[in-house]
Amino acid sequence: GGIAGALPRSAAAQNSLEPNTFEEITNYCNYYEFGTGKEDPARNAHRLTIDPWTVRIDGLVDKPGDYSFADILSQMTVEERIYRFRCVEAWSMVIPWNGFELADLLNWVGVQSNAKYVAFETALRPDEMPGVSSRVLDWPYVEGLRIDEAMHPLTMMATGIYGKDIPKQNGAPMRLVVPWKYGFKSIKSVVRISLVEEEPPASWNVANPREYGFYSNVNPEVDHPRWSQATERRIGSGLFAKREPTLMFNGYEEEVAGLYDGMDLRTFF
Amino acid sequence: MVDQINIALRRVPAWVLYLVAPLPVLTIYYLGLTDALGIDPAKRIEHELGLWSLWLVIAGLAITPLRRWAGLNLLKFRRAIGVITFFYLLAHLLTWLVLDVQFQNVWADIVKRWYITVGMLAFVLMIPLAVTSNDLSLKRLGAGTWRGLHKLIYPIAVLGALHFLLLVKGFQWEPIVYAAIIVGLLACRVRLNRLPRFRMSRQT
Numbered sequence: 001g002g003i004a005g006a007l008p009r010s011a012a013a014q015n016s017l018e019p020n021t022f023e024e025i026t027n028y029c030n031y032y033e034f035g036t037g038k039e040d041p042a043r044n045a046h047r048l049t050i051d052p053w054t055v056r057i058d059g060l061v062d063k064p065g066d067y068s069f070a071d072i073l074s075q076m077t078v079e080e081r082i083y084r085f086r087c088v089e090a091w092s093m094v095i096p097w098n099g100f101e102l103a104d105l106l107n108w109v110g111v112q113s114n115a116k117y118v119a120f121e122t123a124l125r126p127d128e129m130p131g132v133s134s135r136v137l138d139w140p141y142v143e144g145l146r147i148d149e150a151m152h153p154l155t156m157m158a159t160g161i162y163g164k165d166i167p168k169q170n171g172a173p174m175r176l177v178v179p180w181k182y183g184f185k186s187i188k189s190v191v192r193i194s195l196v197e198e199e200p201p202a203s204w205n206v207a208n209p210r211e212y213g214f215y216s217n218v219n220p221e222v223d224h225p226r227w228s229q230a231t232e233r234r235i236g237s238g239l240f241a242k243r244e245p246t247l248m249f250n251g252y253e254e255e256v257a258g259l260y261d262g263m264d265l266r267t268f269f
Numbered sequence: 270m271v272d273q274i275n276i277a278l279r280r281v282p283a284w285v286l287y288l289v290a291p292l293p294v295l296t297i298y299y300l301g302l303t304d305a306l307g308i309d310p311a312k313r314i315e316h317e318l319g320l321w322s323l324w325l326v327i328a329g330l331a332i333t334p335l336r337r338w339a340g341l342n343l344l345k346f347r348r349a350i351g352v353i354t355f356f357y358l359l360a361h362l363l364t365w366l367v368l369d370v371q372f373q374n375v376w377a378d379i380v381k382r383w384y385i386t387v388g389m390l391a392f393v394l395m396i397p398l399a400v401t402s403n404d405l406s407l408k409r410l411g412a413g414t415w416r417g418l419h420k421l422i423y424p425i426a427v428l429g430a431l432h433f434l435l436l437v438k439g440f441q442w443e444p445i446v447y448a449a450i451i452v453g454l455l456a457c458r459v460r461l462n463r464l465p466r467f468r469m470s471r472q473t
Contacts, residue, residue: 027308136438227378227382233309239302239310239368
């Protein structure tokens, strides 16, 4: 896949970012279905069965159906994208993802013109996911994007990290990656993608609408009620590493700011 | 069994606690500096020291009920536990200030963020207790006033539990369990027969 051709120039320049190590990326995860501790997913996610894996694509699409992960992969061009990853908890990493553009998948199944949003759902397997016995959130985990956000060339479905299959704790076999939004928008282990007309529910937004908005774009000027979003701690840069300033739209302002023209980002946070 | 423990403990002076108290915090920092605390050592150190502070608060509050209901006498260790609690709270606070937020917007955080306001208040209330944890202060204040002052540990414990409850994301059991233990230990101190007696004395 030709990454240089597919990406705007400034995003390609992100490739000069120093990625975190595979060990850091795969041992520091928020995946509450496997426990609320950062190391719980790495410890527990091995129980997840990912083969076979079926993704239901339905709603306002021309070709709805249950697609096997292998079928989807055979239709897509996998490329590497090195993206910043900013968690709502004010830490960040740089991750070399492998995957394909979500737009390619959506175009393949054919999006109907009245589709305004895309809804996503994570697998819910109480037998394999020890974390779901506790009602931290209202399972299954769901997320949503506006259709223009979903079709944006930066938005991808990740299937790998560092050229290896994406580890289970990071959302195997296939997860969303929206680099200008807080990490929780990038829903893991996707089993359902629905094209819909109304804004779909998003788990954290439902759980605490005051703290987590539907959009959840990275924005140093709009604080989380319980902590500042102005700066972030870059994971892996040592115990005494200085906090770094958080960039508007996580550094992807040039590419995505236009999506939100005329919107008050304090209201639509 | 309890008698044997009490007899054995009689030979252990309270200052032994001050000798062992730095070990956990030193171990935590040593592990953090040697990359043995996982991917995000700063946050982990902060969290561990916060948990140690809570455990110490609980240990201090457990002494009276243990004596009353189990016959276990740990009274002479209580002041040392209190002083050590203060230093763990201080270490927790300094870790937050230096390694985590790095002195950025600290005042704004204290005023704006509830869990920080509550945690900070607990620390501030702890200062007079730490300062008066010596025989001279006890003598100067008089036993009654001193004891009254040190009942501040009750609201401090509640604030500590609240601090943990307010900071987690989503519904989580761990802070609820700590809050329940603290509330339980405080409830042990409410003697039900006190209430009617108090009312009667008011009528006269």
